[in-house]
Structures are given as C-alpha cells and as structure tokens.
Amino acid sequence: MDRLPPLNALRAFESAARHLSITQASNELNVTPGAVSRQVQLLEQYVGVSLLVRGHREISLTPEGAQYYRVVNKSIEKIREATQVLKGGDTRKPLKVRCYTTFAMRWLIPRLSTFHATHPKVKVILTTSLEMVNFKREDLDCAVRLGDGKWADVNSYRLVSNILVPVCSPSLAKLGPKLKKPTDLRHFNLLHSIARADDWKYWLESCGAADKVDAYSGLTYQSSAMVYSAALEGHGIAMAQLFLVEDDLKAGKLVRPFPESVDMGDYTYYLLTPSGRKETTHMKQFRLWLLEQFSTSPSIPGHE
Numbered sequence: 001m002d003r004l005p006p007l008n009a010l011r012a013f014e015s016a017a018r019h020l021s022i023t024q025a026s027n028e029l030n031v032t033p034g035a036v037s038r039q040v041q042l043l044e045q046y047v048g049v050s051l052l053v054r055g056h057r058e059i060s061l062t063p064e065g066a067q068y069y070r071v072v073n074k075s076i077e078k079i080r081e082a083t084q085v086l087k088g089g090d091t092r093k094p095l096k097v098r099c100y101t102t103f104a105m106r107w108l109i110p111r112l113s114t115f116h117a118t119h120p121k122v123k124v125i126l127t128t129s130l131e132m133v134n135f136k137r138e139d140l141d142c143a144v145r146l147g148d149g150k151w152a153d154v155n156s157y158r159l160v161s162n163i164l165v166p167v168c169s170p171s172l173a174k175l176g177p178k179l180k181k182p183t184d185l186r187h188f189n190l191l192h193s194i195a196r197a198d199d200w201k202y203w204l205e206s207c208g209a210a211d212k213v214d215a216y217s218g219l220t221y222q223s224s225a226m227v228y229s230a231a232l233e234g235h236g237i238a239m240a241q242l243f244l245v246e247d248d249l250k251a252g253k254l255v256r257p258f259p260e261s262v263d264m265g266d267y268t269y270y271l272l273t274p275s276g277r278k279e280t281t282h283m284k285q286f287r288l289w290l291l292e293q294f295s296t297s298p299s300i301p302g303h304e
Helices: 007-019 022-029 033-047 063-086 101-118 182-187 199-207 224-232 242-251 281-295
Strands: 052-054 059-061 095-099 124-128 142-147 154-160 163-167 190-193 219-221 237-241 268-274
Touching (some): 007 022, 007 033, 007 052, 007 063, 022 033, 059 063, 063 124, 101 124, 101 281, 154 281, 163 199, 190 199, 190 224, 219 224, 224 237, 237 242
Antiparallel strands (some): 142 268, 154 268
16 A cells, blocks of 8 residues: 655645745744744655745745645545544534635635634635636535626625736836836736736736737746745736735835726626525625625725
C-alpha cells in the first residue's frame, strides 16, 4: 500500500495555504514560522513539486499547490467533522459556503470574525473553487459567483458593484512623467488573471487607449490573488476589482495611477442559494449579514 505523506507536514501546508501566510499558520498551529516552513518544504520534497511561491512578505500557491490544497482542505475538514461526532461534541449541521480564493482571502475571511461574533452557534465551512456550482450534486448551502445574475434553479442576490480600476505599488507610481496618461501603460508590465483575461481590454477601450496599448501584454497569473500580490511587490500594474483592493488603497499599499474606472454593470458578484430548498435559519443569518456588510461599505469610483 502506498504510504501517506507526513501528516504534520500536510497540516502545516493546509494552514499556510488557507491563510496564505506562514506567520498566521504558525499562530494557528502554535509553532514557530520556521517550523511551518520546514514542514511545508518536507512535504514538497515528498511529493516532488513546489507547492508555494515564496515572496518577500507574502506567499501564494503554485498551480499544483492550489489543486493539492483543495483536496487536502476538504479531507481535513471531513476528519474534523468525523472526530467531533465520535467525541460526542458539536454535531450541528455546518453552513457550507463556496467562493473564489481571491474573494475569500481578500474580502470574506478578514470580515468573517464579525459574523462569528454575532452568530457564535453557526459553524461555517468555507471552500474555494473556480467551478460553477451545482446544488443538486454538491453538498453546499450557498456560493458566491461572478456572472450576470441569470442562473437557473438558484436564488441570486447582487452583492457589490464590479468596478475595474488600475492599481500599482506607490513606488511604481512615483516614476513620474513615465506614468501620466493611459497610453503610457505601453511602457509597463500589465498584470493579468487567467480568470479575467479581458479586463484590461474593457478599461483601455473605455479610455480610448486600446489602439495604443496591447491589452494582453505583460504577465499572467492563475488567480487575481496572485495578481494583487505581484502589484504589491511592484512587478507591474494590475486591473483590479475595486472592492477587493479597497483596504490596500486605504492603507497606502496600493495606489490608483489614473482616475478612470469601468463599472461592469450586472456582471458582478452574487450570492447564490438553491431555489428548491427551504432556507435554514443559519443560511438566512449568513445571507443577511453578507448583504449588510456590502451595504455599509460600498465601492465608489474615484481617484484615490
């Protein structure tokens, strides 16, 4: 029988990948950051591929790491649930939420503690995926998806305006006369997400600069989370969804080199729930909380 990978290493990788932070993983596991790093390296040696991309201040997942994390995360959650049942602990049915990795890491997880504070009896299990949701086949209570709001057999609740704006590090923006107008972007790396390959095209067309700047030039990453990390490191200029970078803009970690923005209209983020299923009390609490969070922190276009 094939051997299992080192279980401590799996646990360290799952925590680091979930937080996209070695430091936060070390706090969760009550070990030093160096111990977490060594365990992840041990796992990488065992499987023979790199799982994390290690930046100056942040980490991200390689394509292989992202795929492996999804499986490992689900498996660990199932072990936790089964253990709770055996121990006679909390056997309440958890609220299972699916969303995109970038949405989870940059918006939902930083705010989820406020939901737990007001609804301590609701156990939320959060998973991520790019795949479309099928509530008939998957054990999910709700999902956050990007689209036009027209899905069959679901209730859809519009969450936020999908406003596209270019962002970059302050150091890159200080290059002065080299970055004064949209056509100057031809001298810089444009940062792209595979999942949103046409966003630069939409923005450049709205600015009348599409004939001067190649909308598909530059560097491409698997996810928007990687794109934003690259922008923070000064690798180029990202086309961002405003609500996902608002915290970095307020903190001065990112800046907007141009005031122009594009509102994608109905093509935005929605909360989806199955239309043929009675809404549980916990699901209603989560839905109302999520809608309230967005209603109190709207994304407003403008130069910052």
